[in-house]
Amino acid sequence: MAPSAPPPPSPAAVPGLLAAAARYERALREDDLAVLDELFADGPATLRAEGGAALAGHAEISAFRATRGGAPPRAVRRVHVRALGPRDAVTVTETERRDGGSGLQTQVWHRGEQGWRITTAHVSGAPAPAPTGPPADGGPATWRVPPPADGPLVAGSGAGPLAGVRTAVKDLVAVAGQRVGAGVPGWLAAAPVETATAPALRALLDAGAQVNGLAQTDELAFSLLGTNAHYGTPPNPAAPGRTTGGSTSGPAAAVAAGSADLGLGTDTAGSLRVPGSFCGLLAWRPTHGAVDTAGVLPLAPSFDTVGLLAREAGVLHAAARVLLGGTTGGAAAPRALLRSATLTGLAEAPTALAVDAALAALSVQTGLPLLDLDDDFTPAEVTAWTAAFRTVQAAEAWAAHGSFVEGNPGALSAPVEGRFRAGAGVSAAAVDDARAVLRGVRQRLDAVLAQGWLGLPSTAAPAPAADASPAEQDRVRAATLALTSLASAAGVPALGLPWGRVGALPVGLCVLAPRGEDTALLGLLGQVVPGPAA
């Protein structure tokens, strides 16, 4: 957070530019030469550079394109928009091909009487990175019950839409024949062997998935950082030397390392969205109540959800549909993507720009217009909902686990125990007041989401270093909680898309949809994969 820096410019602030870029992208997909020709400025000065040389002039460029026979299918991952003035702008677009190769496309645009036209373009590509050996998935820091050498820990039905999907299950979820460890050895020691599998996991198994291991969590899920004083910090395969974020830390490490395909976890205050952001994974927090939380250790039931992490859009989509049971919401597309300058400004400047680039890319890829919120949230609103959320969460967490905390001194690390104990002193009146604030937030966000889906940073920064100071960790956690607690407070679904980049570090774009519109929101996943191979 650098509150004194000027806010980053919005990619939505250049009227019509992203719409023109989306039109270009669609024409490229369809090899619509007429539109591509139209979008390049007429005349001899227009440039297009690729490979060994630049072509000059609309005629040369058009002739080149006519003989090319279309561009390889691709998905737009980031569109960096830089306004140069009311009539001039630059876009730098990063794309991904189905084979893992990537593309870069710089376009200089000028807005004339006919609208935005490309005056200079530079296109280049890079092959898929060479495959490396599988990264270490962290051993005991990642897995409380590691994948057995001789097959899955729990076999599923073996058939169905999730056949063969290896699932890392957060160690808060009941698995028949296993105990729940909850990231706390003192909890595990007293935990019974479960006799029934949690319904959410049961549904995944019935759809063909398998459980390959039980993965670690922050202590009783009451953290966002991915550190664990007892079991160690799982490594982040997407950002070596940094944390995974939490509390769904173990599933995130396992999925990012490729030793699982799907992570089943929980999200109360961001516990799926944060590790998704830090580890470069897709993350889905469902509408509150849309997925059965039975058999899953609670933290703060007003906000608790059971959701998913995955590397691949198809896996996440299929698993989410299984959890939703086909019952939640339609597939109505939104009218627009919305951006909040206030929420974006809660992130560090490089993260804000990275998330803006991912949001602009989503607009270009889907063709949905990107609009800056007219009725933006005020900093006072953010402060109010964050405080109210913390109050209710702390009170409910104490209600859920206060007796364990009281009865097992020293079982929790000091910071987590302190977080629980903060809930002990919250008065009923304070909770009532906080719930009233949250009802207001819910109404406020409903009104915003009636205008379109809201995109915001999943986290305020990329993953902190694993050895970051407590002060640094608290700073990232506090700034991130201001962002994540909005969806938690309002109970709306959130989809974390992992395509922001700060240097080599992933950082997520979080898209919020109206309560119950999970199916439509998940429909985005079909649009963010590269097109079929040509």
Add this chain to the structure above:
Amino acid sequence: MAPSAPPPPSPAAVPGLLAAAARYERALREDDLAVLDELFADGPATLRAEGGAALAGHAEISAFRATRGGAPPRAVRRVHVRALGPRDAVTVTETERRDGGSGLQTQVWHRGEQGWRITTAHVSGAPAPAPTGPPADGGPATWRVPPPADGPLVAGSGAGPLAGVRTAVKDLVAVAGQRVGAGVPGWLAAAPVETATAPALRALLDAGAQVNGLAQTDELAFSLLGTNAHYGTPPNPAAPGRTTGGSTSGPAAAVAAGSADLGLGTDTAGSLRVPGSFCGLLAWRPTHGAVDTAGVLPLAPSFDTVGLLAREAGVLHAAARVLLGGTTGGAAAPRALLRSATLTGLAEAPTALAVDAALAALSVQTGLPLLDLDDDFTPAEVTAWTAAFRTVQAAEAWAAHGSFVEGNPGALSAPVEGRFRAGAGVSAAAVDDARAVLRGVRQRLDAVLAQGWLGLPSTAAPAPAADASPAEQDRVRAATLALTSLASAAGVPALGLPWGRVGALPVGLCVLAPRGEDTALLGLLGQVVPGPAA
């Protein structure tokens, strides 16, 4: 020529931009991280895209550069400058590495209080094109006496700075033991076997070069097109289906095809500069009188010169120094490169832009400032010198060859015969008037070249199609003659640099230096080769 189109913008018209680009290039060459950091705009919004991804923010970019350990050495071939306003501009730079690989670099610049800074950069490269088999060099259309299978046609001393340099000799130059064919079978039939080799060629042979064949010329060198009604049109290896230009057509085809390293030819009205431009070759027309023309068939002695074509800068430089005998001019660098909007505007718009890009590249590569001429030539001046040059050339050509034309009806093709016959009717008074005009041109150009070296298009367009209509050929020839006749009229040296590109077609940048400054002008050749391999 599209006289109604607005003139292309000048790359010199954005004050300080090329100087900043030159500073950047020098810093890149020297891996001067402080200057590179300085030239990238500060702050988190600055972008640098390469390979698979874009880096955002000055800090990220600086960190990347510090670990890179310098960029591969390269020469700047074209800098396309596009002004977006007084404070914003784009450059697209094409570079060449020593290994034949190429680079593209798009930079968006903003001029703030500190000067021009890069706000967005996109860098990509391409490997050297795969070697292909040697292109056909045209057989009898290229060679009047082809290279013998068992060794050179004429061996040189075998030692010296040109050892092993295979030279295609234009069939106007006396070679002991051979006849001069002059592109006209009827001339060849009556030509004696030469008993002495022309002194210019003798010097090359003494320096180690060898003659591998006698190469074709336009009829009696009185054309610029490279067509020959008797022997056919040599193929242009650099532009398939197009002419080589002339009259040094055969040497150009041979050198461009790689079947010779050096072309020895003549330039009266552009006969080296034009094929250099059309075939992508370096071309040197010396100061009038600086290289001995003895033993070379004259066309118009007031303008006739003997000069060179080559693919490689080192070969041209070494051979030119041999021809100059170390006696002509110093090596004083010019103060600036000059651009004439009038002369540039004589070329077709795509050619003008291509030559501007090569001229801007020369400025960036050498660090010489590029200035638009304040006291530019007027269209009336161009018309006057072109007409005066034609008058004197025609009169002298008739004086040289009128008796052959009269005595050998039908020996020449109708267009060339017509050109000679036009000289028959020129009065002595008209010649005197024309010579007076040319003296004025000479003074005028001397004053310009005292300010710096002048860059202009070598030709008005790239090579025409080999089957272009006579009208199209005449159009290109007339527009080109207006450009080439300036150096011819003034007797100044001209260096043709082949790095303009209209699509895939080469087109030359011609640099004029003060009379006698050949050595300094040739010094440019040392600056336009890629740096030594890292």
